Amino acid sequence: MLKVLLNGCNGKMGQVVSKVAKTYEDVTIVAGVDLNTTRNFDYPVYSNPSQIQEEFDVIIDFSLPEATLAILEFAKAKKKPIVIATTGFTSEQKEKIVESSKEIPVFWSANMSLGVNLVADLVQKAYKTLGSRFDIEIVEKHHNQKIDAPSGTALMLADAINEVANNAYEYIYDRHTRRKKRAQNEIGIFSVRGGTIVGEHSVIFAGPDEIIEIKHTALSKEVFANGSIRAAMFIKDKKPGIYNMSDLINSM
Ligand SMILES: NC(=O)C1=CN([C@@H]2O[C@H](COP(=O)(O)OP(=O)(O)OC[C@H]3O[C@@H](n4cnc5c(N)ncnc54)[C@H](O)[C@@H]3O)[C@@H](O)[C@H]2O)C=CC1
Numbered sequence: 001m002l003k004v005l006l007n008g009c010n011g012k013m014g015q016v017v018s019k020v021a022k023t024y025e026d027v028t029i030v031a032g033v034d035l036n037t038t039r040n041f042d043y044p045v046y047s048n049p050s051q052i053q054e055e056f057d058v059i060i061d062f063s064l065p066e067a068t069l070a071i072l073e074f075a076k077a078k079k080k081p082i083v084i085a086t087t088g089f090t091s092e093q094k095e096k097i098v099e100s101s102k103e104i105p106v107f108w109s110a111n112m113s114l115g116v117n118l119v120a121d122l123v124q125k126a127y128k129t130l131g132s133r134f135d136i137e138i139v140e141k142h143h144n145q146k147i148d149a150p151s152g153t154a155l156m157l158a159d160a161i162n163e164v165a166n167n168a169y170e171y172i173y174d175r176h177t178r179r180k181k182r183a184q185n186e187i188g189i190f191s192v193r194g195g196t197i198v199g200e201h202s203v204i205f206a207g208p209d210e211i212i213e214i215k216h217t218a219l220s221k222e223v224f225a226n227g228s229i230r231a232a233m234f235i236k237d238k239k240p241g242i243y244n245m246s247d248l249i250n251s252m
């Protein structure tokens, strides 16, 4: 039985992970951490990791960057693996996560769906085929409760392109203040927020007289919850290091 500690258990994703975990015979959530301890779960919820008494195998984190860093310290102290799904980290926070992976296994992905990982491969292929003759723009759409912008996934897809483009691209988040034509080395990244949109990412390659658009639409939060549980199963017995959805998919 895989014993999970869930950080951010009372959030939108935390609640979905709690529900989805019940559909796995060999997974159980033994405790949760959340500043908001008002809701009742069938496991104890603590406002601070230091209060946790339960034994656990792996941490799943859907919270806020500051909360992720706090639970990361706890994971290191307990020498336990962690699945980080939270987004919106600063560069300094990202460095701390990478540094921590020298001590414990860290599964880190801004998008826990299998499909977005395929999209990352496809945009790399598109870039290699189309090259710099096509302008690249990314549009992401999410629900009106999302705090960070642009989405972690949009940045992940831009980084995937930059990886095969020798980091040639600069990211532009706002054209309003720029009174000039776009430069060839730009990737525009734009955020739409509204209603209950679960998550949409479009990568647009606009060239002379033709446009290619590679799009992923998440239809439910369950897709992310299932991905995080699979990631927890995958990382349980791994050595310290950084792991992502590609590692999980390649192991299937
Ligand atoms: N990687 C992926 O596939 C996905 C990532 N996300 C990311 O997961 C994060 C959470 O998303 P939602 O659940 O929609 O947000 P949410 O705002 O509904 O939930 C965040 C939860 O964290 C709790 N929290 C705040 N401070 C805390 C602390 N110090 N310790 C423990 N818990 C604390 C809040 O009380 C809240 O319950 C976001 O960064 C979002 O972008 C969301 C969906 C999929």
Ligand SMILES: O=C(O)C1=N[C@H](C(=O)O)C[C@H](O)C1
Residues within 6 Å of the ligand: 087, 110, 111, 112, 142, 146, 150, 151, 152, 153, 154, 198, 199, 200
């Ligand atoms: O906040 C969300 O909801 C989501 N956040 C992730 C992101 O920032 O990329 C992943 C997913 O799109 C849902």
